[in-house]
Amino acid sequence: MEQISKNILLHAFPASLTKEVLAVIQILPLHAAPERDFFLSTLLTVRLEGEMLTIPYRVYFEEPAATAINQLTVIQQKILHCIYLRHHNGFVRQRRLEQLGESHEYWTIPYTLQLLGEYVCPIIVILDKLITADNIESYCRFIKENPRYWQQTQSRVVSYWHEYYRHRQFPALKDYPGQQLADRISNADHGFL
Template sequence: MHAGNSRNSVGLLIALRTEGGAPTRATLLVEQLQWCTLGLSRKVEVGGRETERFAAYPPVVQLPRNTSNVTHTLVAAFPTRLAGDVQSALAVMPKTSSAPMMPFEVEVQGETVAIPSRVYNEEPDAGFERALSGTQQMILHCLYSRHHDGRVRQRHLDQLTAAGEPWVVPFVVQLAGEYVLEIIESIGRGLPGLAEPDSPQRRLYGEFIARNPAFFARTERRVVSYWSCYYRWKYGAFGMYPGCVLLEAFRAAAVEQVGTRWPRHTPPPGGH
């Protein structure tokens, strides 16, 4: 559902209400979808207690489809020193009529990059990919980790977790805040160094989180939102959810990096 369709969703929401004004189950589902799509937060009652739920994503906006604009947008997802390598990677990506979704900004080693929320290009033939350098292949994996198909995202994620480049990290952390459980589990398996004090992997992710506290806070809220929406039936306590385990590992990396407590935007691991 695009942000431009919010008026339609409101109309559907009203139409689904019963004559007495009480919301039906279908009404609540549509309301929840609208709330997540529009990037809202609200107070709701959970287990007799009032709590605040946060939207999983900001409003969805597509960028203009001008080819030069799209190229500029994707180049901007990486540090400027990689511009030439990004151009080489883009050259093997099939064209698409759908533009990338609105980027989110993070800081990578003092430089701001803007990473698209979603891309829609089909995957290139394996032969074209093999012709790229190692750095260019990694850039390709980063971009396809933003693909609209979760299976494509997971395939390319498996190549990212072993990388030691700081510009790869935001692509991995962004995936940690999404709804596909198998992807979250893959990240946990692919980052064993997060559990090892002073490991290179722990320093790498700790430094990124320390530089991007607002981005990590938003990621935390997304993880809680998706657990509550889709996985609470399976993991009754948030602390049992793989996304919580991963967030705790990220938080430990940040604490080790900054040497002080890190703000929490989730229930505690032992909470519900």
């Protein structure tokens, strides 16, 4: 299980980051993960500058100690944050998104954009603030590389709105923060054609 997890995490980032990913893997408590093969059945496949990445939909291992995290370089910490953006606990995902902040590294986009197609509205509100005029063009580039993924993400936004928010907080889809962000990205994409 631990070796499978390491191999999958290596393929979840561009090959140019292999050295940094290996450093991050060294501090992950993979040995303590539950005995379930969550990686093999639930992987997200995306294209990033022509390279295929397979990203775990969820990870179930705990976070490493702060002392170990502090030993990582800035880029390695960003990799760590991205891995934990896939964590099963929404509070962990939210905290890691806040720690990642507004990122200009193109390879972070599959991790951050995936949060848009999920159901935790407070995370979507944070994501909306982190997708700015300075980095939205990269998001548009990513959705052009991954049109099917983008269509699925937009469908998930509507599905989660319908299931969790339509009858409570946001009766109109246009008022749901996830839809507003999806529209903002789509509208920006038309500006970069």
